[in-house]
Amino acid sequence: MDMSQYRGLFFSETREHINNLNKLVVTLEQEPGHRETINALFREAHSIKGMAATMGFDHTARLSHRLEDMLDGFRASGEVSAPVFDYLLDGIDLLEGLLDDLQGNQPERSIDAFLRKQPQPPTQKVDDPAEENLADNALAVANAGAPGAVSITIETGDDKSAESPVRGAAAEEPDLFQVLVDLLEDTPASAARCLLILRELAGSGELITSKPDMASLRQGEPCERLQAWLRTSLTKQHIEEALRKISGVANVRFIDDRRQRERSSSDEAGRTVRVRTDLLDQFVNLTGELITRRYMLHSAARHQDWNELTQSLTETGRLIDDLHHHVLQSRLMPLENITGRLPRIVRDLSRKADKKVTLRLIGVDVGIDRVVLEELTDPLVHLVRNAVDHGIDKEGVVTVTARRERDLVLIEVADDGRGMDPELLRRKAVEQGLLTARQAEGLSEHDALMLVCQPGLSTAEEVTETSGRGVGMDVVKAAVVNLGGTLAITSAPNQGTRFQMHLPFSIAIIKLLMVSCGGHHIAIPITRVQRMLDLPSGEIEGSAVQRVFRLDGEIVSLWSLNRALGLPEEPAGEITWVVLTELMGRRIGLQVDRFLGHREAFVKKIGFPLNLLTGLSGATVEGDGRVVFIIDPQPLLEERQLLDQDWTPGGPDALS
Amino acid sequence: MALRVMIVDDALFMRNMLKEIFVRAGYNVVAEAENGEAAPALYLEKRPDLVTMDIVMPKKSGVEALQEIMASDPDACVVMVSALGQDSLVLEAIEAGAKDFIVKPFKEANVIDIVRRVTGRS
Numbered sequence: 001m002d003m004s005q006y007r008g009l010f011f012s013e014t015r016e017h018i019n020n021l022n023k024l025v026v027t028l029e030q031e032p033g034h035r036e037t038i039n040a041l042f043r044e045a046h047s048i049k050g051m052a053a054t055m056g057f058d059h060t061a062r063l064s065h066r067l068e069d070m071l072d073g074f075r076a077s078g079e080v081s082a083p084v085f086d087y088l089l090d091g092i093d094l095l096e097g098l099l100d101d102l103q104g105n106q107p108e109r110s111i112d113a114f115l116r117k118q119p120q121p122p123t124q125k126v127d128d129p130a131e132e133n134l135a136d137n138a139l140a141v142a143n144a145g146a147p148g149a150v151s152i153t154i155e156t157g158d159d160k161s162a163e164s165p166v167r168g169a170a171a172e173e174p175d176l177f178q179v180l181v182d183l184l185e186d187t188p189a190s191a192a193r194c195l196l197i198l199r200e201l202a203g204s205g206e207l208i209t210s211k212p213d214m215a216s217l218r219q220g221e222p223c224e225r226l227q228a229w230l231r232t233s234l235t236k237q238h239i240e241e242a243l244r245k246i247s248g249v250a251n252v253r254f255i256d257d258r259r260q261r262e263r264s265s266s267d268e269a270g271r272t273v274r275v276r277t278d279l280l281d282q283f284v285n286l287t288g289e290l291i292t293r294r295y296m297l298h299s300a301a302r303h304q305d306w307n308e309l310t311q312s313l314t315e316t317g318r319l320i321d322d323l324h325h326h327v328l329q330s331r332l333m334p335l336e337n338i339t340g341r342l343p344r345i346v347r348d349l350s351r352k353a354d355k356k357v358t359l360r361l362i363g364v365d366v367g368i369d370r371v372v373l374e375e376l377t378d379p380l381v382h383l384v385r386n387a388v389d390h391g392i393d394k395e396g397v398v399t400v401t402a403r404r405e406r407d408l409v410l411i412e413v414a415d416d417g418r419g420m421d422p423e424l425l426r427r428k429a430v431e432q433g434l435l436t437a438r439q440a441e442g443l444s445e446h447d448a449l450m451l452v453c454q455p456g457l458s459t460a461e462e463v464t465e466t467s468g469r470g471v472g473m474d475v476v477k478a479a480v481v482n483l484g485g486t487l488a489i490t491s492a493p494n495q496g497t498r499f500q501m502h503l504p505f506s507i508a509i510i511k512l513l514m515v516s517c518g519g520h521h522i523a524i525p526i527t528r529v530q531r532m533l534d535l536p537s538g539e540i541e542g543s544a545v546q547r548v549f550r551l552d553g554e555i556v557s558l559w560s561l562n563r564a565l566g567l568p569e570e571p572a573g574e575i576t577w578v579v580l581t582e583l584m585g586r587r588i589g590l591q592v593d594r595f596l597g598h599r600e601a602f603v604k605k606i607g608f609p610l611n612l613l614t615g616l617s618g619a620t621v622e623g624d625g626r627v628v629f630i631i632d633p634q635p636l637l638e639e640r641q642l643l644d645q646d647w648t649p650g651g652p653d654a655l656s
Numbered sequence: 657m658a659l660r661v662m663i664v665d666d667a668l669f670m671r672n673m674l675k676e677i678f679v680r681a682g683y684n685v686v687a688e689a690e691n692g693e694a695a696p697a698l699y700l701e702k703r704p705d706l707v708t709m710d711i712v713m714p715k716k717s718g719v720e721a722l723q724e725i726m727a728s729d730p731d732a733c734v735v736m737v738s739a740l741g742q743d744s745l746v747l748e749a750i751e752a753g754a755k756d757f758i759v760k761p762f763k764e765a766n767v768i769d770i771v772r773r774v775t776g777r778s
Contacts, residue, residue, distance in 0.1 A: 188759040189738065192746040196756060218751065220743050245773045247756070247766060 010055050011103055012274070017044045018099070019340040021067075021092045025085060026343050032080045041088075042071040048095070059108035060098045066115055067091050089344075090114065104208055176208075177236065181226040181243060182251040191217045193248045194226045200246060204239055205232025275330045283330075286323045293319060324600070328506050332367030335402045335411070338377045339364045342384055346398065349388045356395040357388050363402040368409055369506040372483055376411070376503070379476040383413040383499050386473070391415030391497050408485070408527060409505055414498040420491040422448035429454070446585040449489040453477040481634055484510070484525050484617070488585055502527075510603055512620065512630065514596035515579065518567030521596060523620060523630045524579060530587065531580040532595060537572050549578075549589060556580070558589040564615075564636050583637045590633055603630060614639045659777055662687040662704035664695045664721065665737065666713045670760075674708055674737075677764050681771075692716030696724040699732070706775055707734045708758070711745050719749050726753040733774055737762075 021044050028037045045068040052060035067088065074080045091114060098108050179201065187193055195217050201207050210228040212221050232239065240252045293316045300308035339361050350357040368376070380400070387398045392415055401412045425448050426440040434454055435443075443451075453473045476499075480487045485503035504510060504527050511526035535549055540558060542548040547558040558578065562569045570593050578589040601620035606629075610616060615636030619629050661683050665671045668690075675685050687702045689695045692709075693716040699707060707725065711718040718736060725732045736749045736757040746757050755774040758767055 188740050189743040189746040189757065191743060192750045192757060195747065195750050199750075218747060220747055245769070247758075247770050247773075 006055065010051055011099060014048055014051060014060075014099060015096075017048050018092060018096055019337075020044050021095075022089070022344045023340060025088050025092065026347055028080060029085045032082070033078060035075075035078065038071060038074050038078075038080065042068060042075055045071055057098070057102055057108060059111050060095065060102070063091065063095055063098065063111045063114070067095075087117070100206075175233070176229065176231045177239075178255040179226075179228045179230055179239065179243075180251075180253040180255065181228070181249060182253075183224050183226070183248050184250045185224070187224075187248040190222050190224065190248075191220045193246075194223045197226055197243060197246055197249070198228060200242055201228055201230050201239070204234050204242065205230050279326060279330055282326050283323070286319055286326065290316065290319050290323070324509060328369070328509065329367075331370050331506065333370050333373050335364045335366050335368055335373070338373055338380060339400060341381065342400065345381060345384065346388055349385060353389065355388065355392055357392055358397045359384075360397060360399040362399065364400065366402045366404060366409060367505075368503070372503055372505070375479055375483055376501075379479045379501070380411065380413070382472050382476050387413055387415040387417070387497070391417035391419075393418050396496075404505075405502070407504065407511065408502045411501045411503065412498060414496060416496040419493045419495050420449060420452070420489075420497050421493050422491075425449065425451045444586070446489070449491055450487075450584050452489070453487070481632075484527055484632065486582065486634075509600060511598060512601050513579065513598045514628070515561070515577075515592040516594045516596055517562045517565060517592050518569070520567060521622065521626065521628045522561070522565070522592070523601065523628050524581075524590075524633060525617070525630065526598060528581050528633055529579055530582060533578040533580055533589070535576045535578055537574055537576045540576055551580070551587070551589075554587065556587050556589050558591055559637065560591045561631070561633070562591070562593070564590075565631070579633075581633050581637075583634060588633075588637060601630075658682055658684040659706060659771070659775060660684050660686045660702070660704045661771075662689070662695075662699060662702060662707045664689045664692065664707060664713070664718065665710040666690050667710075670710065670737070674767070677767050678771075680764075681768050683771075692718055692721035695721040696728065699725050700728060705733060705777075706771060707732065709734050709736050709749075709754070711736055711738045711742055711749065717745075719745060719752060722749055722754055723752050735770060735774060 021041060024037055024041045024044065028034060028041065031037065045064050049061055049064035049068055052064060070084070070088070074084075094109075094111060094114050098111070101108050181194075181197055183190055183193060194212070195214070198207060198210055198214060198217070201210075208229040208231060210226060212223050212226070217223065230239070236254050240254075243249055243252045293312055296312045297309065297316065299305075300312055342361065343359055346357055346359040349355075384398060384400065392398065396416045399412075399414045401410075401414070403410055422443075422445045426435075426443060429435045429451050430437050430440045434451070440448075453476070477487050480501050480503065483503055485501055488500045488502075489497065490500075491497035504525075512523040513526055513529050513532070515522050515524060533551070540547050540549050542558075548555050549558055550556070558576075560569060561579075577592050577594055579592060581588055581590055603618040603620055605611075606616060606619055615631050615633065617630050617632040619627055622628055659682075661678050663671050663674050663678075663685060665674070665688075671688050671690070675688070678685050683706075686704050687698050689698050690713075692713045695707075695709070695716075709718040709722055713721075722734050722736070725734060730753070732753070734754050736746060736754045737760065738746050738749075738757055739760050749757065756770050758770055
């Protein structure tokens, strides 16, 4: 039998089981004698074992067998001792590593060291009552107040909650980098050179994949730039030094890769998603109705029956809307899929930093497009890490909230900790040469807080090993913007910090505002549009360099989309058509030649080299076959701002 | 102790040139072979820290000699010496375990850089 067709399903199900194992261990740690939790753990391990053995994944099967055996022992004795938790969690991590190997088409890593190891009996800490008493069910709860304790609350949308104070050891998490290596021009035997570089990288960590990959290099494919994804605990500096020693290497650069590229491209195609059968039935029904409608349309056209034709077209439109809705439904997955890891992460981090942190998850059953969800995993983890690491001083609450807001979903990470000081950020930005003193002074509070998203700005007075606030925030913001969303920060000293991500539900089919610029049709995602304005041209003020207009008592900068796109500008008419959008929390007007209306469109991705153009986020095809480019004004305006250092949107100089 | 080097090349010119480069760098050239057939036995006899191996040689090619050496000593440190346009042979050698390669015509500094990197010695 060909087992390869089950690979996708195996991976998605096993990852779910691993997620559950992690959650259950954290729960059990709080109530070590809880029989139902032990049983549930046993069942999860048992399921993985069965599947892995069927697939012929020997190490995975043996490891899950070991975990199953252990858990079975606890089932018999009815209790679990404290040191076992770390051992169990190590085992789960190893299991996850094995899956990574298998999914990356690598041989399974060795599990012998783990199998030889037995859970460590409690050691020198006998004099530490907190440690000693942990196995004791009754006292464990009382100990939750001790430093190093974490309590985790999970609330679903319907407000069920369960509290579980737990503690445990932290796990080292190697970083995932993207390494870019440029070779000197005309390097002889460049493929062999690249193989040597990959060999060096493989020796310093886990080489996940590369472009070109090993196979094409072995075929002798010439290569001037090597792109590799590496997971390693070594520092970038260390890796760079080693690479630079290799002859022919001109340049080494790193890109923090928050998008997990673990899955090789061959796996990408075979990924699975589970769909409820009643949804599939709906598809079949709707498709059936559409087929019927097609015949009615044919017949109406043949008889030139305009009434029937119009009616059938309306009905077809309704059916397509319906189908669209259901197809989108099938792509939605609850946010829970990625928040499942958070309790474990918060537990480990709090333990490491000796803090008492409560994690609250609210509304995480909200559904989000699979693609958005995947891209969101790392930014969310990063925000939560930041909150634990920098937001909270000794003790506090981190709350992750999700809810629908019209066409968008809001995901918020808030802490009740020390907060951020806009004044400190302004000062740091000036000290680090990112802004002049005058520019910093002109920044609004919101813009000053957004400075943490500037690459290179670090404000942590002491940078901890996990994260310095600011380190990586640029990546979070880039991920959110890439998805067509926005990031906003609100904070005040000693009142905590709130990171709000507004994201589209779906990115395959979106609503677009169609405008005309310099004779071209241009589409702007509706999520980027706050309002559409038709201003009498007389209301536009300002100089030739910077035009502004007044709106609701506020002064708003006006930019020409034609100019930003390098298109010819039409002479000013009586009315100026403006799309109101937002940049860094501030409203910006984009002047266009005219509005053409809005429509729903299927977004086609743009390939190389067009994808390198700033602001070009996709393309769609109009009814007449015309290709229309989708412009995301946010990166376009940001680039604009970077080019023009003295420009701050609507800043105090705007009217001068 | 000085690094012990073995040079395998059918051209006396190349052997002498490499030898001069190594001697100036303070290395000790302990063996020379002029074809691939002699190299594996000589390697086992002298156990050098580093071998430079020409790729195209009479009797037995550099890649074959490399494979034999690697089979007898998986830790062997062999650097291939190739001419331009021998990419596929270089690839084969890298796959077979060569630590690096030098392309003729080469510069003295370049050779020493590569030797330092693969031996981890300065």
